[in-house]
Amino acid sequence: MLHKNRLFTPGPTPLLPAAQTAMASFTAHHRTADFKALFQRVLADMKEFIGTKNDVLVLACSGTGVMEASVSNLTSPGDKVLVLTAGKFGERWTGLAKAFGCNVDVLSVPYGETFSLEDIRARVTPNVRAVFVQATESSTGARHDVQGIAKIVRAQGDDTLLVVDAITGLGTTHLDVDDWGVDVIIGGSQKALMMPPGLAYCAVSERAWKRMDATTSPRFYFDMRKERKSAAKGETAYTPATSLFAALGAALEFVRGMGKGDLAKGREELVNNAELCAEMTRAGAKALGLKLYASTPAAALTAISAPDGLDSGKIVKEFRESFDAVVANGQGEMKGKLFRIAHIGYYDYLDTIGILGALEHVLARVTDKSVEYGVSVRAAQQVYARSHEVALAAR
Numbered sequence: 218m219l220h221k222n223r224l225f226t227p228g229p230t231p232l233l234p235a236a237q238t239a240m241a242s243f244t245a246h247h248r249t250a251d252f253k254a255l256f257q258r259v260l261a262d263m264k265e266f267i268g269t270k271n272d273v274l275v276l277a278c279s280g281t282g283v284m285e286a287s288v289s290n291l292t293s294p295g296d297k298v299l300v301l302t303a304g305k306f307g308e309r310w311t312g313l314a315k316a317f318g319c320n321v322d323v324l325s326v327p328y329g330e331t332f333s334l335e336d337i338r339a340r341v342t343p344n345v346r347a348v349f350v351q352a353t354e355s356s357t358g359a360r361h362d363v364q365g366i367a368k369i370v371r372a373q374g375d376d377t378l379l380v381v382d383a384i385t386g387l388g389t390t391h392l393d394v395d396d397w398g399v400d401v402i403i404g405g406s407q408k409a410l411m412m413p414p415g416l417a418y419c420a421v422s423e424r425a426w427k428r429m430d431a432t433t434s435p436r437f438y439f440d441m442r443k444e445r446k447s448a449a450k451g452e453t454a455y456t457p458a459t460s461l462f463a464a465l466g467a468a469l470e471f472v473r474g475m476g477k478g479d480l481a482k483g484r485e486e487l488v489n490n491a492e493l494c495a496e497m498t499r500a501g502a503k504a505l506g507l508k509l510y511a512s513t514p515a516a517a518l519t520a521i522s523a524p525d526g527l528d529s530g531k532i533v534k535e536f537r538e539s540f541d542a543v544v545a546n547g548q549g550e551m552k553g554k555l556f557r558i559a560h561i562g563y564y565d566y567l568d569t570i571g572i573l574g575a576l577e578h579v580l581a582r583v584t585d586k587s588v589e590y591g592v593s594v595r596a597a598q599q600v601y602a603r604s605h606e607v608a609l610a611a612r
């Protein structure tokens with residue numbers, strides 16, 4: 218059969234055609250009125266996409282660049298910080314904070330699990346200058362309770378900042394950044410924004426801007442204050458990734474369209490879409506007797522444990538060879554133990570049903586158990602039908 222190459226990975230994600238066209242045709246120089254208009258519109262729209270009144274920065278780098286910027290801008294060497302880690306991306310926070318000389322307290326839970334708020338409360342003491350966490354841990358598929366964590370951090374007052382890597386959380390998960398009091402929230406272009414890698418963004422609270430005047434860690438390209446000053450004039454400090462800004466403009470228009478002209482509503486629609494695709498996928502996996510890897514599964518992706526005795530790499534390989542569908546293996550120590558199907562950004566009903574249908578064929582090939590065709594698809598359809606009835610009743 219003919220194969221279409223499709224990504225089901227937690228970044229990069231499928232590209233929005235309108236974003237690709239916008240990129241391909243964009244030629245404006247970055248110090249022109251045309252680019253300035255695009256840049257200012259995009260920054261204003263990004264506030265709506267994130268759901269914040271805080272200033273937003275969009276930088277030319279991958280997500281890790283802005284993770285690093287939040288460490289270098291908000292801490293000084295020797296500062297005590299708390300890292301909450303439940304996987305490979307949590308471990309990245311530890312590595313970054315150590316690289317900048319922080320005194321790092323690490324609260325870790327086993328892969329696949331999330332934190333107990335009681336444990337966090339005991340570790341967030343007044344001398345902790347910043348707490349770093351993920352909204353969704355993309356390596357395990359776990360969802361963390363950002364609202365609960367924010368409540369604990371905010372109870373400490375203004376001297377403790379909360380930095381959330383929501384790189385796969387934004388656009389897939391309901392996050393009330395300002396109400397909860399998240400100081401820095403971070404996203405990346407290659408996730409729910411349906412664009413290629415290359416841009417990362419963040420929203421920064423007044424508390425965090427104030428902190429930057431006192432911190433002494435080295436920074437130059439990633440000096441957030443410099444970018445904020447330039448942005449206020451409608452410019453970037455250095456050459457922006459101009460064509461990616463054009464793609465971002467188109468992606469935001471698409472999300473606005475999902476909200477029938479209201480970008481904030483469109484963002485909620487995008488989140489609901491991810492939640493529903495995830496629920497369908499979980500139901501499909503369970504119907505096949507598979508186990509979910511995460512105890513509190515995220516909407517961004519579904520991590521599924523390989524059946525006992527089977528290397529998940531075989532599943533990943535079979536998806537690729539039979540269907541040209543790219544699903545992700547486990548990372549690091551989790552390699553071979555699980556596979557990950559993402560629902561971040563540009564996914565719909567047919568993608569979800571399609572990957573589950575393919576999963577049944579893949580399992581029939583790589584295991585010696587018989588597979589009853591249609592069981593996972595049916596389970597997913599039932600989830601969809603139920604949610605559709607609810608939506609119709611609400612109309």
Ligand SMILES: *Cc1c(COP(=O)(O)O)cnc(C)c1O
Pocket residue numbers: 227228279280281282306351353354355382384385405
């Ligand atoms: C994708 C991702 C990142 C960023 O990785 P980059 O490769 O630097 O873009 C960070 N955190 C999480 C949770 C992610 O999913």
